[in-house]
Amino acid sequence: MYNKDQEDKSKAPKKLNWTGSKVAIIELIYSLHYQDVFDNGNADIRLIAKYFEDAFNVNLGNFYQTYLELRNRKMNQTKFLDALRETLIIKNGRIGRKVRFNLIGSKIVMRPTSEDVNITCKGK
Numbered sequence: 001m002y003n004k005d006q007e008d009k010s011k012a013p014k015k016l017n018w019t020g021s022k023v024a025i026i027e028l029i030y031s032l033h034y035q036d037v038f039d040n041g042n043a044d045i046r047l048i049a050k051y052f053e054d055a056f057n058v059n060l061g062n063f064y065q066t067y068l069e070l071r072n073r074k075m076n077q078t079k080f081l082d083a084l085r086e087t088l089i090i091k092n093g094r095i096g097r098k099v100r101f102n103l104i105g106s107k108i109v110m111r112p113t114s115e116d117v118n119i120t121c122k123g124k
Helices: 022-034 045-056 063-071 079-094
Strands: 099-104 107-112 119-122
């Protein structure tokens, strides 16, 4: 079957630039590394980091130091991954559904509902 994306393979793809934070991409790199998704878990973290630097035109600097700081966070060591997960869940199935949003302190909690959408605010 004909695929328009394969129309002209002679053109080099445009290089993508990482526009998220350096901490976010390092969190992603280490997560993928610990899931053993590159070369059946045999890829060195330095090779993976270098690949991401080249692929996304980003300088990770001393990525191990950044990872140590990330690992030592008191709150939410997986901030970026949690945000990715939440965004994917929302985009995959909750669009168009009725959802109840509850604001508790500074946290928004979403729950599916058969009722009309409402917003409940608790706290200051």
